[in-house]
Amino acid sequence: MTYHIEPIPRSLMAAFVAAHHYAVRVPPHCLLSLGCFAGSDLVGVASWGYGVRPRHTIQRLFPSLTTSDYYELNRLCMLDSEPRNGESHFLRLCREYISEREPGRVVLFSWADGMRGNATKDWKPCLHLTERILTLPIAPSVRERIEGDVKSLRDNINAAQCFFCKRNSADGAAAVVVNMYGDVSETRTLSGTKVSWRQVPVRVPRCPLCKAAHRRASGWPWAGGGIGAVAGLMVGAAVGAAGGAAGKSSDSVCCGVFVGVVVLGAIGLAVGSAVGRSQLPAGVAPADRASGYSAVKELEGQGWHVGGKPPGVS
Numbered sequence: 193m194t195y196h197i198e199p200i201p202r203s204l205m206a207a208f209v210a211a212h213h214y215a216v217r218v219p220p221h222c223l224l225s226l227g228c229f230a231g232s233d234l235v236g237v238a239s240w241g242y243g244v245r246p247r248h249t250i251q252r253l254f255p256s257l258t259t260s261d262y263y264e265l266n267r268l269c270m271l272d273s274e275p276r277n278g279e280s281h282f283l284r285l286c287r288e289y290i291s292e293r294e295p296g297r298v299v300l301f302s303w304a305d306g307m308r309g310n311a312t313k314d315w316k317p318c319l320h321l322t323e324r325i326l327t328l329p330i331a332p333s334v335r336e337r338i339e340g341d342v343k344s345l346r347d348n349i350n351a352a353q354c355f356f357c358k359r360n361s362a363d364g365a366a367a368v369v370v371n372m373y374g375d376v377s378e379t380r381t382l383s384g385t386k387v388s389w390r391q392v393p394v395r396v397p398r399c400p401l402c403k404a405a406h407r408r409a410s411g412w413p414w415a416g417g418g419i420g421a422v423a424g425l426m427v428g429a430a431v432g433a434a435g436g437a438a439g440k441s442s443d444s445v446c447c448g449v450f451v452g453v454v455v456l457g458a459i460g461l462a463v464g465s466a467v468g469r470s471q472l473p474a475g476v477a478p479a480d481r482a483s484g485y486s487a488v489k490e491l492e493g494q495g496w497h498v499g500g501k502p503p504g505v506s
């Protein structure tokens with residue numbers, strides 16, 4: 193596979209990380225976001241910038257250098273579908289890109305991810321242990337790193353646990369996908385205005401039990417709506433027949449039937465939804481709460497919207 197890289201908006205990098213990286217969030221000091229493309233598909237993102245205490249970091253390695261002399265790789269995220277050596281290819285392209293355009297950045301470095309728990313993904317004991325370290329008398333610089341770890345561990349726990357019952361482990365195959373769009377731009381063309389946007393699927397963690405419960409509940413609104421519509425048809429027909437007998441025009445009879453179907457159908461839909469919700473086991477949030485997931489909220493805060501495309505675009 194041949195890759196090429198391009199600078200991308202920070203919001204797109206953040207959206208990609210939210211959708212595909214276990215740490216969900218991106219660190220605040222991102223100065224350069226690079227996207228890795230296979231053809232026109234975005235398959236990876238890298239965020240270059242600084243970690244905590246940038247000057248301290250670089251001067252511990254190279255006392256004569258300062259912050260403008262280096263970049264830290266603070267997120268690297270690539271689709272699992274890419275070949276195993278994809279990351280190395282991507283990093284080589286980043287190195288070439290930066291040395292060509294920003295030759296002053298003489299040091300590029302990344303922390304090998306030594307986060308406790310990466311092998312087992314058993315984050316809760318890790319969080320417990322890490323929080324205990326914070327109770328010890330430690331140097332402020334170490335404390336800052338550990339506090340960052342605690343935040344990442346909390347994010348990991350969020351991503352590993354079902355968002356709907358907050359009890360069971362999430363299963364990738366049961367996730368709810370919330371599509372989001374953003375980065376909307378308009379370009380003028382000869383035939384009018386062309387709107388373009390980017391789309392990112394956010395996977396909301398869910399367990400198989402909640403998935404099954406949601407599936408059972410999802411039939412109720414349709415059943416309710418159907419029953420309501422049939423009832424509306426029957427009431428409308430009865431009223432219509434009475435109206436016909438009383439000499440009303442056929443138009444007003446049809447209109448009565450239509451209003452009956454719509455009104456009773458809508459009432460049936462609402463009642464069905466309520467019944468569906470009441471069928472969910474205790475402590476299980478309904479599926480439409482997925483848009484309250486932290487990564488969705490975070491992207492909304494950055495100007496992204498839930499949905500497949502901007503409104504009014506065909």
Ligand SMILES: [Zn+2]
Nearest residue numbers: 354357399402
């Ligand atoms: Zn669950």
